[in-house]
Amino acid sequence: MLKTYNEKRENIKEEVLFIGNNVVDALESSLKILKSDDISALKEIDLSVKKLSNKSNEIDNLIVTTLALYSPEAKDLREMVSYLKITNELIRAASNVKGFIKIFRKAFSEDLNTNTILEFTIPLHKSALLSLRTAISMLDEENDSHTEEKYHRVIVEESKAADLYAMVEKNILKLISKNLELSKEYFDTLSSLRRLERTADRASSIASLALFAHVGGDIMQS
Template identity: 60%
Template sequence: MLKPYKENIETIKNEIYLMGEEIVHANKISLSALKENDLSMLKDVNLSIKSLSVRANEIDNLIVKTLALYSPEARDLREMVSYLKVTNELLRAGTNSKSFVKTFKKSFNEELDRHTILEYAIPLLKASNNALETAVNLVKEENDKEVELGYKKVTVEESKTDDLYAMVEKNIFKLASENIELSKDYFEVLSSLRRLEKVADRAASISNLLVFAEVGGIIEQA
């Protein structure tokens, strides 16, 4: 493998990893805010979608440039195509994470049954971010078996988010029906929590793409 090509690959992987880590870090701050029941902590979530978009475009441009200059072979081509898709999935995960913070902070007021909501919202956010963090770490993993193991871990966490969202949805529907005057706020909270489930979906897509990059197979979109 040509040295410049290998250097470009390492740069691409590192930039994708850093992009993912930025989103994971933001979600960890959100998780701390929910655990402490202190929404003022959400002001520390400094996640700029514009900045993420610029970074994704820069990574994609480097990928396209590398493809044009070095004409990689089949496996390398598969890897590069996967990375092109991964940047888009990360951008979508970042957008959903940002949307969660914005909507939750706005709608989670003192009049709502906070305890009932947080009972499932906290583990939902934790599972969602575990899925994303595991997927992001796979970017730097080169062992095929470890990549496949990581993919399985992501799918387990993603499945948890489905179950947890279903439970919190049921509870919020009940609370909204019992407090019609607060139904708008309850449904906005539910909408924000839906974004966390979507982050886990994006993590599943990322891990699947990285399995495809390393061992081939079929790309499945969450």
């Protein structure tokens, strides 16, 4: 019975990582495109939130079935509960990434002050990517001290993303006041960047849940 439970546990973890890696891959691809200054190429990124949501539902059903069939010990139970919540956070992250890619591509144009926008967008994107990639890597971490180190790394990047968003918001609002005819494009750009900042928030929640799975305590989510 133990062998069967461990097999299901590994399967669940792999499926959760599959969702997470899909979102990270989309972030990595969009960052490369931003750096190449070929914004139109964002349309080539394939990130289906619907497919990932279906996968998330399958994982949740598998978790519930596993909990019903077995009586996992405290640490394993924490892990299963964490996965139930992490799948939801990953779908929210996927939705934010999808929203960023779609809205930013449509709003961004040479009519805008592209240098100012990209000056903050690229480091904000890097923080969102690093925070989410690190949070997901915690799911495959066996060492508790390394898990805690990665958790603090995620929190630092999430805080950095919030600060960068605040700075870009201030600068874009200044640009709007000088170019009212482009206010919609600037507001849409700002809306897309807000989704990047929220992606880092979701990474923070995933990191908190992963930490809970490893060392216990309270589940703290942003």
